[in-house]
Every structure is written in C-alpha cells, then in structure tokens.
Amino acid sequence: MNTETGKTALITxxxxxxxxELAKLFAQDGYNLVLVARSDDTLNRLADVFRSNYGTQQITVIGKDLSQENSAQEVYDEVKRQGITVNYLVNDAGLSTYGKFATETDWEKETELIHLNVVTFTHLTKLFLKDMVARNEGRVLNLSSLVAVVPFPLQTVYAATKAYIYSFTLSMNNELKDTNVTMTALMPNATDTDFFNKAGAADTVITDSLQDPVMVARDGYKAFLKGESKVIPGGAKNKMYEIMGYVAPPEMTGAMMRYNNERKDSEAVKKQQKTIAWTIGVAAGVVVSVAALLAAYNNTNAIDRARYRYKAKSAGRSAKNALASVTDSLNGTYHDVKSKVEEALA
Known part of the structure; x- marks a missing residue:
C-alpha cells in the first residue's frame, strides 16, 4: 500500500x-481516482470493482468523448467543480485508423484521431500541468509507442501522433528539470488490447506477437513513480527495436514495419516472409555490434580508443552497405508484388 494515501490520479x-491496468495499479496502492472514458457504464462497473477489491476511498467517473472539441476543458472544469486536486495525470486515451492514407482511410476518423492523440492530449496536459508547477509537485505519464521512432505504414497518422507525444515529453522534461514535476513517456511495442480491432487491423501480422498489457502497465507505472523520462517495457528485445529506429535507414525499418502491418493473407506477406526474417537478423546484428563497440570503447585507453574509432568507421560503412542491399531487396520485392497484383486486376 502506498503511503501517500489521499493523492489523486486522473487516467484517460x-x-x-x-x-x-494502470488504473488498477493506482487503486491497489491506495490512490483516489478520476476515471475518464466514453462509457459511463463501463467506468462505473470498474469503480465498483476497485471499491470492493481495494477499498478505494474516492472514485470520480467522467464520461467524455475526448476526440471532440473542448473536451479537455470540460474534464478540467468538472474536476475543479468537484474540488479535486489531480496529483498524477495519465494520458492513455488514443485511437488509430488502418489503411493507405491517400486512398483508403477516412478523413473524419483521422480528424478524431488527431484531436484525441494530439489536441486533447496537449490541452489536458497544459491545464493540469500548470497547477502542478504552481504547487511544485506532480507527475504526468504519456502513452507514446515504439512506433514513435520508426515509420509505421498503414497506420501513418497514428505513428505521427505518437512521435509528437514522445517529442513533447522529452522537451517538457527539459522545461521541468528545475521543478518537482516529472513527465514520462511510456513506449510499448504492440500490446494485446482492443486497439487493433477498433482500428480495423485485427488480422495483421503484428497481432501474432502482442505484449501483455499487465506487464506494460506495470513497467510504465514503476518508471512513472520514479520520475523517469521514458520507459520501454518488455526488456532487451524492445530496447533493440528502439536502437534500430535510430541507427537503421528509415527505408529498411519502414519496409519491416509495413510487413508487420500487412494483413496476414496478403500476397505481400507471403512474398516477403524470408526477406523480412533476414532483414531483422541483419538489423539485430548491427545493433549488437554497435553496443559491443561502445562498451569496449568506454573501457580502453586513448590509443585503443583511436583504433576503435577506425574500426567503428569501417563497421559503419559495411553495415550501411549491407542495409542498403536489404532495402533494395525489399523495395524490389514490393514493386514486383505490386506489378503482379495490378496485372491480375487488369
């Protein structure tokens, strides 16, 4: 049980x-809760469970569609009207759309996506963060994603909004460094929730390897309470994906993520399976090599460091050539499949 009983967490x-799952963790630790989502009925049932199982003293339910205009202000005003002080803000609410941006996705749904993932997120944070800074205490947890650092074709707008959230959080950490207020970016890999079903992407390749939302919430919660700037749940494998996003060419990561986001029975998936497996292997090798070189570099004398700098440059040229070859292969596969599909449809 947390010793700071009486503090309140607002979770969208x-x-x-x-x-x-995050709300459950706060409830278990004795925090008061403000639960925000579109469904009052679902939230009320959840509140009853928390009161029964954890003895949560105060739970406020606010049914609100955060994809709509002025919704952030309305939530803030309701919290103020009830005299609640929000010590912890969790920006979890989000949605996505699936398909090619130019020809398949719906603009009205994308407008709601942008409003929820960017406009409401930013406005809600601004409203509550101002109060936190005035009190010189508080924490904010923002749900970003590993796709914030790599391309994510077929969910392009969603990935762009997650990149926004990640960049926003890192910038705010600098602005808040002289206060007792912290902000944390939670960056999970694809997680086993209703997200893909709601986005119309339940039958994509990536859904065969989803993470446990309990684990994601637990890792995010721990990092949040410590005031860490970001957290990538799931151990070394997911950290490797993050590093890959920084060191690998975007053409390669874009092709790999496009494969993961294709429907399982598509011709593109059948054609690219072997190539993608090799791509991941090459990328992993690059990441491991870079990590090993950095570790060795930091534990050597000046002369050896000079040698490592030379080796690193040589390795970098080799890796770049290998990755370029992979990218060309993937692009060639894609265009080959595309031409065959067009011929079949002609």
Missing part, C-alpha cells in the same frame, strides 16, 4: 487495455 482511456 481507463475503461480498457493499458489504461485500465
């Missing part, structure tokens, strides 16, 4: 998935 997207 609390009715399901990672948001619900």
């Amino acid at each position: 997207g609390a009715s399901s998935g990672i948001g619900q």
Whole structure:
C-alpha cells in the first residue's frame, strides 16, 4: 500500500487495455481516482470493482468523448467543480485508423484521431500541468509507442501522433528539470488490447506477437513513480527495436514495419516472409555490434580508443552497405508484388 494515501490520479482511456491496468495499479496502492472514458457504464462497473477489491476511498467517473472539441476543458472544469486536486495525470486515451492514407482511410476518423492523440492530449496536459508547477509537485505519464521512432505504414497518422507525444515529453522534461514535476513517456511495442480491432487491423501480422498489457502497465507505472523520462517495457528485445529506429535507414525499418502491418493473407506477406526474417537478423546484428563497440570503447585507453574509432568507421560503412542491399531487396520485392497484383486486376 502506498503511503501517500489521499493523492489523486486522473487516467484517460481507463475503461480498457493499458489504461485500465494502470488504473488498477493506482487503486491497489491506495490512490483516489478520476476515471475518464466514453462509457459511463463501463467506468462505473470498474469503480465498483476497485471499491470492493481495494477499498478505494474516492472514485470520480467522467464520461467524455475526448476526440471532440473542448473536451479537455470540460474534464478540467468538472474536476475543479468537484474540488479535486489531480496529483498524477495519465494520458492513455488514443485511437488509430488502418489503411493507405491517400486512398483508403477516412478523413473524419483521422480528424478524431488527431484531436484525441494530439489536441486533447496537449490541452489536458497544459491545464493540469500548470497547477502542478504552481504547487511544485506532480507527475504526468504519456502513452507514446515504439512506433514513435520508426515509420509505421498503414497506420501513418497514428505513428505521427505518437512521435509528437514522445517529442513533447522529452522537451517538457527539459522545461521541468528545475521543478518537482516529472513527465514520462511510456513506449510499448504492440500490446494485446482492443486497439487493433477498433482500428480495423485485427488480422495483421503484428497481432501474432502482442505484449501483455499487465506487464506494460506495470513497467510504465514503476518508471512513472520514479520520475523517469521514458520507459520501454518488455526488456532487451524492445530496447533493440528502439536502437534500430535510430541507427537503421528509415527505408529498411519502414519496409519491416509495413510487413508487420500487412494483413496476414496478403500476397505481400507471403512474398516477403524470408526477406523480412533476414532483414531483422541483419538489423539485430548491427545493433549488437554497435553496443559491443561502445562498451569496449568506454573501457580502453586513448590509443585503443583511436583504433576503435577506425574500426567503428569501417563497421559503419559495411553495415550501411549491407542495409542498403536489404532495402533494395525489399523495395524490389514490393514493386514486383505490386506489378503482379495490378496485372491480375487488369
């Protein structure tokens, strides 16, 4: 049980998935809760469970569609009207759309996506963060994603909004460094929630390797309470994906993520399976090599460091050539499949 009983956490997207698991963790630790989501009924049932299982003293339910205009202000005003001080803000609510941006996705849904993932997120943070800074205490947890650092074709707008959230969080950490307020970016890999089903992407390749939302919430919660700037749940494998996003060419990571986001029965998936497996292997090798060189570099004398700098440059040229070859292969596969599909449809 947390010793800071009486403090309040406001969690958006609390009715399901990672948001619900985070709400559960706060409830278990004795915090008061403000639960925000579209469904009052679901939130009320969840509140009853928390009161029964954890003895949560105060739970406020606010049914609100955060993809709509002025929703952030309305939530803030309701919290103020009830005299609640929000010590911890969790920005979990989010949605996505699936398909090619130019020809397949719906603009109205994308407008809601941008409003929820960017506009409401930013406005809600601004409203509560101002109060936190005035009190010189508080924490904010923002749900970003590993796709914030790599391309994510077929969910392009979603990935762009997650990159926004990640960049926003890192910048805010600098602005808040002289205060007792912290902000943390939670960057999970694809997680086993209703997210892909709601986005219309339930039958994509990536859904065969989803992470446990309980684990994601637990890792995010721990890092959040410590005031860490970011957390990548799931151990070394997911950290490797992050590093890959920084060191590998975007053409390669874009092709790999496009494969993961294709429907399982598509011709593109059948054609690219072997090539993608090799691509991941090459990328992993590059990441491991870079990590090993850095570790060795930091534990050597000046002369050896000069040698390592030379080796690193040589390795970098070799890796770049290898990755370029992989990219060309993937691009060639894609265009070959595309031409065959067009011929079949002609």
